Amino acid sequence: MHPFRRRRPHLLAIVAVTAALVAGSVAVSPNSALAADTLLSQGRTTTASSTESAAYPASAATDGNTGTRWSSAFSDPQWLQVDLGATATVTSVVLTWEAAYAADFAVRLSSDGTNWGSPIVNVTNGTGGRQTFATNGSGRYVRLTTTRRGTTYGASLFEFQVYGSGGSTPPTGPIVRVAEFLADCPYSHRLPDDPIIYPGLPGASHMHSFFGSTITNAHTQLNDLLNGNSNCNPAVDKSSYWVPTLYVNNTPVEPTIVTFYYLGEGVRDDIVATTQPIPLGLRIVAGNAKATGPNDNTISRWSCLHAGQVPPSHDFVTCPSGTMMESYLDFPQCWNGRDLDSADHKSHMAYPVNNACPASHPVPVPKLRQVLRYPVNGSPANFRLASGGGYTMHGDFFNAWPEAEMARRVNDCIRPIIKCGVDGRP
Amino acid sequence: MSTAARNGIVLLLVLVMCGACGGPPPQAPPASASAAPSSSTTGLGGTDLAWTQLMIPMTAQAAALLDLVAARAGDAGFAAYAARLAPAYRQETERLRAFLAAAGVPETNEHEGHDLPGMVTATDLTALGAQSGGAFDASAAGQLREEMEQSVRLARSEQQAGRDAGCKAIAADIESARTRALAEFAS
Numbered sequence: 001m002h003p004f005r006r007r008r009p010h011l012l013a014i015v016a017v018t019a020a021l022v023a024g025s026v027a028v029s030p031n032s033a034l035a036a037d038t039l040l041s042q043g044r045t046t047t048a049s050s051t052e053s054a055a056y057p058a059s060a061a062t063d064g065n066t067g068t069r070w071s072s073a074f075s076d077p078q079w080l081q082v083d084l085g086a087t088a089t090v091t092s093v094v095l096t097w098e099a100a101y102a103a104d105f106a107v108r109l110s111s112d113g114t115n116w117g118s119p120i121v122n123v124t125n126g127t128g129g130r131q132t133f134a135t136n137g138s139g140r141y142v143r144l145t146t147t148r149r150g151t152t153y154g155a156s157l158f159e160f161q162v163y164g165s166g167g168s169t170p171p172t173g174p175i176v177r178v179a180e181f182l183a184d185c186p187y188s189h190r191l192p193d194d195p196i197i198y199p200g201l202p203g204a205s206h207m208h209s210f211f212g213s214t215i216t217n218a219h220t221q222l223n224d225l226l227n228g229n230s231n232c233n234p235a236v237d238k239s240s241y242w243v244p245t246l247y248v249n250n251t252p253v254e255p256t257i258v259t260f261y262y263l264g265e266g267v268r269d270d271i272v273a274t275t276q277p278i279p280l281g282l283r284i285v286a287g288n289a290k291a292t293g294p295n296d297n298t299i300s301r302w303s304c305l306h307a308g309q310v311p312p313s314h315d316f317v318t319c320p321s322g323t324m325m326e327s328y329l330d331f332p333q334c335w336n337g338r339d340l341d342s343a344d345h346k347s348h349m350a351y352p353v354n355n356a357c358p359a360s361h362p363v364p365v366p367k368l369r370q371v372l373r374y375p376v377n378g379s380p381a382n383f384r385l386a387s388g389g390g391y392t393m394h395g396d397f398f399n400a401w402p403e404a405e406m407a408r409r410v411n412d413c414i415r416p417i418i419k420c421g422v423d424g425r426p
Numbered sequence: 427m428s429t430a431a432r433n434g435i436v437l438l439l440v441l442v443m444c445g446a447c448g449g450p451p452p453q454a455p456p457a458s459a460s461a462a463p464s465s466s467t468t469g470l471g472g473t474d475l476a477w478t479q480l481m482i483p484m485t486a487q488a489a490a491l492l493d494l495v496a497a498r499a500g501d502a503g504f505a506a507y508a509a510r511l512a513p514a515y516r517q518e519t520e521r522l523r524a525f526l527a528a529a530g531v532p533e534t535n536e537h538e539g540h541d542l543p544g545m546v547t548a549t550d551l552t553a554l555g556a557q558s559g560g561a562f563d564a565s566a567a568g569q570l571r572e573e574m575e576q577s578v579r580l581a582r583s584e585q586q587a588g589r590d591a592g593c594k595a596i597a598a599d600i601e602s603a604r605t606r607a608l609a610e611f612a613s
Contacts, residue, residue: 192543197476198476198480199472199473199476199587200471200472200473200476200477200583200584200586200587200588201473201476201477201480201580201583201584201587202579202583203543203576203579203580203583204476204480204542204543204580204583205542205543206541206542206543218583219587343475343531343534344534387541388541
């Protein structure tokens with residue numbers, strides 16, 4: 001639910017103000033669309049009641065980087081505080097929770113960091129994810145207090161964003177901007193089928209676990225996906241995503257957190273600005289199902305959620321008790337501009353070279369990053385993938401995003417380097 | 427109309443038509459983007475290609491298993507059976523390869539070493555090499571049966587979903603050969 005939508009300045013208003021500036025005088029009324037909601041909190045001094053470890057500092061919640069996060073100790077209550085430098089009017093607050101969200105929390109403002117007003121945001125029984133709140137109030141300090149966590153872990157935020165006007169001049173230093181939209185698509189079904197590699201041949205493949213589209217099998221074609229159901233959030237993403245099934249002691253175990261990020265990174269910013277929509281019906285395969293050892297598959301990595309001290313590896317990793325083993329896989333993002341598939345199912349796509357798309361594959365599309373979190377930890381001696389060792393991890397993607405939805409996200413999120421939620425809105 | 431005026435009108439038309447010159451909005455790719463894997467052949471569909479590329483290593487590796495059984499099986503009847511089947515499997519591999527070559531499709535060996543249902547892998551053969559007597563016969567028989575049943579399954583799918591008549595004919599032959607071999611197995 002996103003009750004609040006950041007307004008964009010109208011073209012006419014921009015022209016009017018530009019003309020006024022040129023004329024030497026500016027009159028911007030308080031109701032002007034331009035007296036809008038600026039991101040005030042990024043890069044500001046941020047403190048917290050506690051941190052789970054040095055890997056999850058408070059500052060990670062205001063660095064503009066969704067790859068980093070603050071995580072508190074595993075207890076209630078906790079707080080996170082941002083100093084905006086000077087009094088600001090706060091018009092909205094956006095919280096991007098990691099899996100360890102807070103169910104009950106409040107946000108308050110203060111002019112001195114000691115005396116706090118009544119809450120401008122007050123939530124009970126929240127369910128995490130990305131939450132946006134329209135707010136009313138002013139102050140220099142913004143404090144989020146969590147009184148009840150939703151999991152046994154701490155309270156963890158990828159980003160805590162405060163919008164409005166005022167505050168002091170932003171600090172110098174690089175502000176990390178992120179171009180992103182995403183889809184959360186849980187596990188749907190298992191079949192030894194692969195409509196890309198073995199079309200029309202049910203049972204030809206090792207076991208695959210399917211996410212997103214609920215109807216995928218060996219015979220699936222694009223129209224089947226478009227006409228079928230998907231369990232993705234957003235539901236408009238009818239794409240099918242699949243990976244080799246993970247087995248623990250020969251029992252299949254499916255990931256409980258499955259996120260597909262579409263990113264504008266890996267190429268220079270000026271190329272990101274020209275990103276094209278992923279064409280309808282594109283098939284992409286990533287990783288190496290035939291790898292015979294960890295060095296045969298350098299694009300896939302395993303790591304531990306809630307245990308950043310365990311170094312990532314191309315093979316399975318041993319995660320501490322209470323944490324989850326996770327898989328990261330980046331798909332190639334440079335398309336040859338012509339073919340939706342190729343004989344080896346890989347040649348029509350390429351990874352960037354020197355932060356640019358090679359001449360052979362000149363069309364930049366969003367980079368698909370597949371992140372799967374499995375409810376397993378400990379020794380991986382009894383882990384295997386249906387395709388073999390952990391280093392055979394791979395992923396398949398059959399694109400069925402409706403064209404308008406894909407185009408809108410590329411236009412609103414990727415090209416301008418803005419982080420959007422599952423609805424494709426900032 | 428003077429040349430200058432005509433040029434002026436042409437220029438004006440060009441400018442007017444260039445409405446999106448500030449930078450193209452995202453749009454769908456040209457409709458000519460091809461959905462099938464591109465190949466220089468005629469008539470071969472995705473299923474034909476996938477099936478042929480899969481059956482080449484399946485038949486070749488099953489032939490290696492048959493050779494092993496012919497040489498080391500504890501049961502003489504089993505050894506003789508395998509010795510009789512091996513050449514037929516090899517002929518199938520050659521027939522599939524020739525079919526691809528005639529169609530101008532390079533053999534990509536996508537599935538080399540791949541552990542797929544029914545596929546006899548190098549690891550399987552090594553493990554068998556360490557066994558002997560009744561244990562060897564039982565393991566080998568299990569793998570052989572699995573290969574045969576999978577080959578029947580795949581051959582039927584190819585005949586159903588395939589496009590190319592030549593390819594489907596090979597699939598029909600493999601289906602009947604495996605069905606016969608399975609019947610003999612049972613006896």
